[in-house]
Amino acid sequence: MSAKLPLEGIRVLDLGWRAVAPVCARMLGWGGAEVIRIESASRHDGARQMPPITPGRDGSLNASEWFNNFNCNKMSVSINLGHPEGKELARRLAAMCDVVVENFSAGTIDRMGLGYETLRKLKPDIIMVSHSLTGLTGPWKNVKGHGPMAAAMAGMNYLSGYPDSEPISPGQAFTDYVVNPHHSAFAILAALHHRRKTGKGQYIDLSQYESISLTTGSSFLEYTTLGNVRERTGNRSSYAAPQGVFPCQHIPLDGKMEDRWCAISIGNDEEWKLLCQEMGRADMVDDPRFNTFQSRKENEDEAEGIISAWTTGQMAEDVMLRLQGVGVAAGVVQNGKDLLTADPQMAFSGHYRKVQHAETGESTYDGPPFSLSECPLEVRPGPLLGEHNDYVFQQLLGLTEDEVNHGYVEGIIV
């Protein structure tokens, strides 16, 4: 009987906290791996109480939609990793896994007795990944912290925002939710492929600092070959002009009038012409201030002013549809409500998945942002804390009833 999912038969141990390692493991869970999180009611990491919390469920450890979204398709076993017997149970569980993911600061997992050298003795072909801030080696390995700090160090902030104002950090922990976990998931998938060929596992060292620096494009080469430090350019592009976000009609939201924007990007002279015609400004088509990329770049402020005057009185959706209709790139700057309730493409694609969860009821999660024509991928609710204790302790670890009772009594199983 053929497998239905790409990672069927693969088991992952998720020792992660907050976002990076758990989101990495989510990709593997989407792919069909069995993902088991070790968690502890007595020493939980706060992720289970990150907002947004389902109304009426304050104080629950199971009602954080932030947590549930990032931990879909996973099992939860509650083991106290502070207890020596808890560590032993964790090691035994790891020995039954193909992949282990963690994102503690460098060296921590080793001190916890769950480092690669230890686990490798139990399972020689194990694949493990650490997501330390600046790497497991080097003079800065004791620099600890959170993803947004690595983003700042690695150039993402410096290259975001306008030249006349401060560097900008991404509004949500973008490097925790997108950059680092998907660099590491790719590495894990590659390592699994390698193991299939050679039987060998390995310890993958992902430095958040290094990983994020790979998102700054050719700015690295610009410095090493030209000696230029690339500066931020706001919403502009070095090869499309004008480009930016343009103010549209304000809309009522939460009892206030909210600003609304449409992004527009002119990639060539033909698109400039189409934009002018749509704006009713055929006179500008041959205007030497704007009729080449070079001249548009030089007069970009002026071009933006003219476009803004045109967009201001219109709804952002209308601007987008009018311009896309004639072949000009435009897109509404959308918010969470748009994505969930208004965007016809997101609806068409079935990207958002509805699940039924014991404590949050009907909930919406992100799905994988791609489709595989032969194997539709599933999204299942986030696990309640310790929900899979029976499965893990009895079926996987083969503990007797006495051993399980001992575990609860001694605070090993919490």
Added chain:
Amino acid sequence: MQEPTSEPKEGPLSDLKVLDLAGPIGVYCGKLMADLGADVIRIEPPTGDSMREIGPFFDDDPKPEKSLYWWHFNTSKRGITLDLEQPEGQDIFKRLVKWADIGIESFSPGYLQSLGLDFDSLHAVDPEFILTSITPFGQTGPHSGFKGPDIVGQAMSGVMQTVGIPERPPYLIGSEIGYWTAATFAANASLLAVAYRDLNGGGQHVDTSMQRAMSLGAGNSMSTYDTLGHVLNRGELFARGRGGVRTLFRCKDGYVFYIAAAPGTSMEATKELLTEHDLGEEFDNIWLDPTILRQEGKEKARFEKLIEGFFLNFTRMELLDMGFNREHQVFSVPVGTPKDIVESPQMAARGFIIEVEHPELGQTVRYPGGPYKMPESPWRVSRRAPLIGEHNEEVFKDILEMTGDEISGLRGIGVI
């Protein structure tokens, strides 16, 4: 004593063969695979890919072989030319499909079909072939025909809405992060397809959307609306940092990113550091409770003024050093520039900066290293990005067993 000779270890994807036709939205996907050992053949029109027009340029010389954009995103790949619009070109492509495991493309939906090279046609040629398509909105649907440069992807994904401050328009996250994200998810999806094929046999069509990929960066926005009916706006989350204190401060030689109170640090830690620098008297103990600083008002302003003054006296590296070489760490890190990264002692110690040969220039160039270290099957740049048609002879002779005459003939009619 003689050292045993050993083969250098190969990357984990060294058995995979890839045809890369992707534009800016997907070109990083092939780089991820090639730098891990896959044999990636970049396919360009005979006059060269339009990405070669994107600067900056080596020596500020705007030539197709000197685009730093091209160099960065096409490391470790070989390169051939092929005109897919001619029947001979389509035929050659199909023969390459039989050789390859994966194809990566980012054409507008429908274009490949017009050439008889859509997934169904290629599947008929080779049922094991995986086609990874990367587009702004997906292969089908009401917006699938939209033009989607990076800014449109970032805007429509919900991410841009939360980047910046309410007083200014929303911002892009720098360096075409929409494209980066689409390409990286496409790479993940491609390896899932390979894993599926290893288990079950058979190729498939992988359809990746930049909008959907980027929207995973707006997980807070989606969940907050779904759960609470509230729309998150910029300024509500990380711009204001933990503890409510802002995160960005000027210092002597640039900016630092500072987190006042969060797991791993605390207001006590900041107080200790300030005390060591004779500012202990000015630290008001009311600030030890970070909830006080989370509220807009007098206390936050007073604290920010104190810490601003402190940071201005020191450079970024001094602040990094004094923040972390201590028992209770203070989270203040440099806001790094590209120069900082290249010159970072950490990057040097990690061997992150590598020298890549450019024989056509008679020199090596310093490139960034990989996003991960995989000691058993190492990441490596095996060669610089290809020149236009650099591997035509080798690919057409070795893989397609063409003769020199056949190759000249194809060149003569502009197919390659």
